[in-house]
Amino acid sequence: MSELNPNNLGELLRAAADGELDAAGEDRLREHLAAHPEDEPRVAFERDLRDACGRAMRVETPAGLRDRVVAAVRAEEHLAGSLETKAAQTRSPSFWSGPVGSLASVAAVLALAFVILQLTTGILSSTGAPAQASQVSSFVDHEHHLCSVDAAHAAAKFGIHQLDKVPEAFADLTGKTFSIEHLVAGRTCGLVFVGAGECSVPPIHTPSLHLRFRSDGSVFPENIAVSIFIQPYTGYVEMEEGRFYRLGDDSRQIYGWVRGGVVSYLVADDPVPCELLRETMGLPEAVPID
């Protein structure tokens, strides 16, 4: 190979062992070995070392890894497909002439009016908090339901299967401490830990974990799903420590709170576990986010 230093004997011998010599290198090697036959074993040694390193570095691939990878790829396709379907729907003219489209048009006009009012009068809050709360609540709601309907997505996502591994995983991911004390207490509320895994709760570039629970039927009906998303608190959705906020409307059980520099978002299929968890954590009644 042309990168070889013509004066570097070691490089020549190693490249010979690695099969990296070009014609000129082969000629040099032949000349050298003719004059120094004692160097033959050195080339052979390098070949043996390579084989031995190869053997020593082989590892067994875990049995379920292929299935896990395929499930993750399918979940990604599914998510991309559903987003594309929604985008395609909104691109279609018939969407805007239908009842949903009409409502969306009205909502868009109202949103625009809201922004203009905010910019021109300054009488409304300038933090943009409601929009951010809405973005976060939509995201966590979607992820919570996706994990209910798409088992492959859930299986691929929830790689942590023990609740007591969550603080370590969260610390690895974010450098922050997270206590599972209240979640352990939540077990007495009839909740069973299903798993946890990385998630992308807004804002972007702030890592988060999605923790999943289900009811065991002892306190409220069986198989009600509960999700808790945890993330270092950045103030993206402004909250005060010690308060319990409702982020969703009456039909969606979405709540948020901040504790020890970590924000948690709770999503459940039913209001009962939310109430029980709130009480377990000693938090006051929920107030709307503003």
Added chain:
Amino acid sequence: MERSEFERLALEHLDAVYRLSLHLTRNVERAEDLVQDVYVRALRPAAVERFEDRAGEDGTGGMRSWLFTICHNTFYTKLKREGRAPTAVGEFFAEPADGPAPDESPPAWDRGAFDWEQVDQTLKAAIAELSVEHREVLLMWGVDGLKYREIAEILGVPIGTVMSRLHRARKLVADALAADERAAETFGLRNGGES
């Protein structure tokens, strides 16, 4: 090429991608996460399109190298995002990475009396001590049989850097073998390698 066929061919390299991931992360759980990330990224339509453009019509040559590139980049991007340095970066990186390899010949050991099968444990321990950059190069060279140029392309470094890292890695591993008293006694290992 059909997407399902492309996926099947990519999954043929699962063992190699897992091996690289494990040697990078040194943790089974993290390695599995990394492999999953690699395949999710690699099988996105835009990524497949880029690979096919590069490889040409029906070409799947270089798929393993392509997956290794994604694996390497994903690992280091994640590391950077987490604000962590690679584990056990060796002192060798204090010198210019693409500097020439020292002119040291391979050691003149008594090969005839050397039982390679028996030294695997010593080798494993020596390899585990290497920095992540050395281990990565050693793996691609030793197990996957990649050429210097292929490794350089995967890592995005000059070919001289690959040769230099590989030389360091081999030397550290060979020195560890020579320093192993049991290996020296049992296998008649004697280092006469001043050259």
